Amino acid sequence: MRISVLIPAYNEQDRIGATLEGVLGLKSIDExxxxxxxxxxxTYEIASSYEGVSAYRLEQNSGKGYAVNFGLTKIKDADVIVFLDADVGATSGEVQKLIEPIINGECDVTIAAFPPAAKKGGFGLVKRLARSGVKLFTGAELSATLSGQRAFKKEVLDIFDAIPSGYGVEVGMTIDILRKGFKVKEVPVYMTHNETGRDISGFKHRGKQFYHISVILLKKFFK
Structure with a gap:
C-alpha cells in the first residue's frame, strides 16, 4: 500500500523543517x-532542501484549497493520502496513528482529534456550528470536524472534482464523505500547532470560519 503525505504551507519557515523531519522518520511513508x-x-527553500521531499512553489498566495488541489496532481499512484498542516512541527510523526486504521481496514477516512488547546481561544461557536452541521446532515456525532489533519483512501478523494476552498472545506468534505457511505474514524493524537488566541486577529479568523461554514451548510440545504 503506497502512502503519500501532502503538506500545503504558507509562511512556515520556522516550523516546516521540524514538520518534515517528523514525517521523514516514518518508514510507512512513500512520498x-x-x-x-x-x-x-x-518556506520553499527549506522544504526543497530535504532529500525525499518533492517541493513546489506557487507564484502567488492562492489559498489552502488551491494548494491542496495542485499538490494532488503531483502525487503518484497513492493508495492512501494524508493531509497535514505545515505548522504541526515535530508532532507530525503522529500521522502514523491516522494511517494505521486505514491500513487495517477499520475505516476509509481518519480525522486527527487534538488534545485540548493550551490557551483560551474563542467561545466555541465555530466548533458547535461545525459539529451541529455534520450531525444535521449525516446523523454522525464527531468532535474534530474542523481538524485539517486527515488520511483518506484514494477512492474517497476521487468523489470530489476538486477540493473546495475556504474555511468550511473540512466540514463540507466530511458531510459529503459520510453521505456517500464511507466510514470515518476520529483518532486521538498528541499534535500541536499554532493556536489562535483571544485577540483581534484571532476573532477575525474565527469570524471568517463561522461565515464560510455557514455558507457551506446553507448550500447543503438546497442540494
Whole structure:
C-alpha cells in the first residue's frame, strides 16, 4: 500500500523543517509533497532542501484549497493520502496513528482529534456550528470536524472534482464523505500547532470560519 503525505504551507519557515523531519522518520511513508502557497519567507527553500521531499512553489498566495488541489496532481499512484498542516512541527510523526486504521481496514477516512488547546481561544461557536452541521446532515456525532489533519483512501478523494476552498472545506468534505457511505474514524493524537488566541486577529479568523461554514451548510440545504 503506497502512502503519500501532502503538506500545503504558507509562511512556515520556522516550523516546516521540524514538520518534515517528523514525517521523514516514518518508514510507512512513500512520498512527501509540499506546496508552498506563495510564501514571502524561506518556506520553499527549506522544504526543497530535504532529500525525499518533492517541493513546489506557487507564484502567488492562492489559498489552502488551491494548494491542496495542485499538490494532488503531483502525487503518484497513492493508495492512501494524508493531509497535514505545515505548522504541526515535530508532532507530525503522529500521522502514523491516522494511517494505521486505514491500513487495517477499520475505516476509509481518519480525522486527527487534538488534545485540548493550551490557551483560551474563542467561545466555541465555530466548533458547535461545525459539529451541529455534520450531525444535521449525516446523523454522525464527531468532535474534530474542523481538524485539517486527515488520511483518506484514494477512492474517497476521487468523489470530489476538486477540493473546495475556504474555511468550511473540512466540514463540507466530511458531510459529503459520510453521505456517500464511507466510514470515518476520529483518532486521538498528541499534535500541536499554532493556536489562535483571544485577540483581534484571532476573532477575525474565527469570524471568517463561522461565515464560510455557514455558507457551506446553507448550500447543503438546497442540494
Amino acid at each position: 512527501i509533497v509540499v506546496v508552498d502557497d506563495g510564501s514571502a519567507d524561506r
